[in-house]
Amino acid sequence: MPVRRLVPTQEAADLLDLTRELAREELAPRVVAAEAEACFPREVFRTLGKAGLLSLPYPEEFGGGAQPAVVHLQVLEELAAVWAGVAVGVSVHGMSCWALATAGTPEQQATLLPELLSGELLGAYCLSEPHAGSDAAAMRTRAVRDGEEYVLTGEKAWTTHGGQADSYTVMARTSADRSRGVSCFVVPAGSAGLSADRAESKMGLTASTTATMRFAGVRVAADRRVGAEGDGLPLALAALDAGRLGIAAVATGLAQGALDDAVAYAREREAFGVPVIEHQGLAFLLADMAAAVETARATYLSAARLKDAGQPYGQQAAIAKLVATDNAMRVTTDAVQVLGGYGYTSAYPVERYMREAKVMQIFEGTNQIQRMVISRELARGGRPTTTVTGSL
Known part of the structure; x- marks a missing residue:
């Protein structure tokens, strides 16, 4: 199912087109064998680095792409729809650069960041x-x-x-x-x-x-x-806020991939003389899956807009991580159900999607921790604010 996206510039649109092309040509042919053999795809990260996809959220003076979070996260989502493990790696690599980019000295930034952002170093x-x-x-x-x-x-x-x-x-x-x-x-x-x-x-x-x-x-x-x-713990927690948005985007991409495969199967598979997607019980299940994916996407992009506006976004990052990863677990499980017995075999990727979705609820802070973060912010109270940004 094609994803309808809104991006701020033509450059961002071209970047997403490039990401889809790389995912199709560089990731898709490798993912099944690499996951089956537990083979770390180091060359893939070099390729993504040369394309500029490891440096997107960081300033140009460091060799970064200077892209806003709403663009960077959608790039992660596109990668995850094809290969979640690589998308997780790109997100974690970005986290590893966070402290240097935000608190490093000019000398550290000049000597250590360029090789990381270019993908020469992982x-x-x-x-x-x-x-x-x-x-x-x-x-x-x-x-x-x-x-x-x-x-x-x-x-x-x-x-x-x-x-x-x-x-x-x-x-x-x-x-x-x-x-x-x-x-x-x-x-x-x-x-x-x-x-x-x-x-x-x-x-x-x-x-x-x-x-x-x-x-x-x-x-x-x-x-x-x-x-x-x-200064380490504040730096670590700030990096985790950004990392939680990254995982929310990855989980959304993973769920989108599972939805796409389930819809394709339901259109082709026939039962009682018609494609199974025409049976209401299955059609409604797919509709709920689509709603869950769109909800996750809207939630992480809402948090990303706060980040881009320079506003506090920790609570919203926790909500995005919670919603997106719980939804991914549900969507991937339902994708297996759509395919029936075939979904339970490794002949189709949906069983892998379901296994991959589980850890999304655990890393970058378990979803129980996300609920703790959210509830603590609720306990602090505070009044709603409105910030004029001049863009969506």
Whole structure:
């Protein structure tokens, strides 16, 4: 089902056309084999980097695309409709660049960002720990100052691109203060003492490598600390707001892909002499799936417009992540139902979509955490505001 999109410029429209072309020509031919074999598609990220798709939300002076969130997120959605694992990787790579782009010194931005934004280097984001998945302030990984270096000791769990990335954005404790005792570091792959555990064996997103990263006395130059000591947790939480919008867009694209496959099957498959889409029970199921996809899209774009206007959007990002990922789980499950027994086999991709949708409800903060974020904002109260932006 073609998606009707509104974008602010012709450049943005051309960018989405390019994304669809790359998804069709570079992603679609590879996805089935890569997911079946759990093969990390490093070359795909280089291709997307050369096309400028890894740099979209960042300023041009850093080598970025200077695109608003409403465009960047729709690019992620288009990628996810074909290969969710790659779209997740693009979103996480963007998160790994967030601290440098927003709090890095001019020297850090000039030396570290261009290779990341061009795709020459692939980034990873290290926040969660085995004992503190949703409670980032409870992290135990430490960074101890030693002259002009810091020594990092600890482990980071659930690292997307773990063992494959060239650069790791790492949050580590520099003091005992719970909220102001975490600092941010950019750690190059290959650093002595840095290692990756064997990749996790997952039920979905199998080509997207996830691994625990271990820091055994890793020495990091002090000029690779981003921001002041103690700035790490605010930087991490700000990156998570942006990352939640990214996952909302990815989940929406995944659901759109499942809807497209279900509709195509329902048009072709016949029962009792007519295509099954003409049977009301199935037609209504497909209609509910379409409504869920459109709802998710509208919700994340609403939050994106707040972000683009420079307004607080944390609550809206949590709502978008919650709505889009719950809807993706429902839509992909219903897609399997539409295909019946065939949907339960690997001969059709809808069973993979359903497996991939589940983790969307878990990472970048579980949906229970999203409800906590939303309810806390409700408890704080506040009056509605109206901001004039001059554009939609």
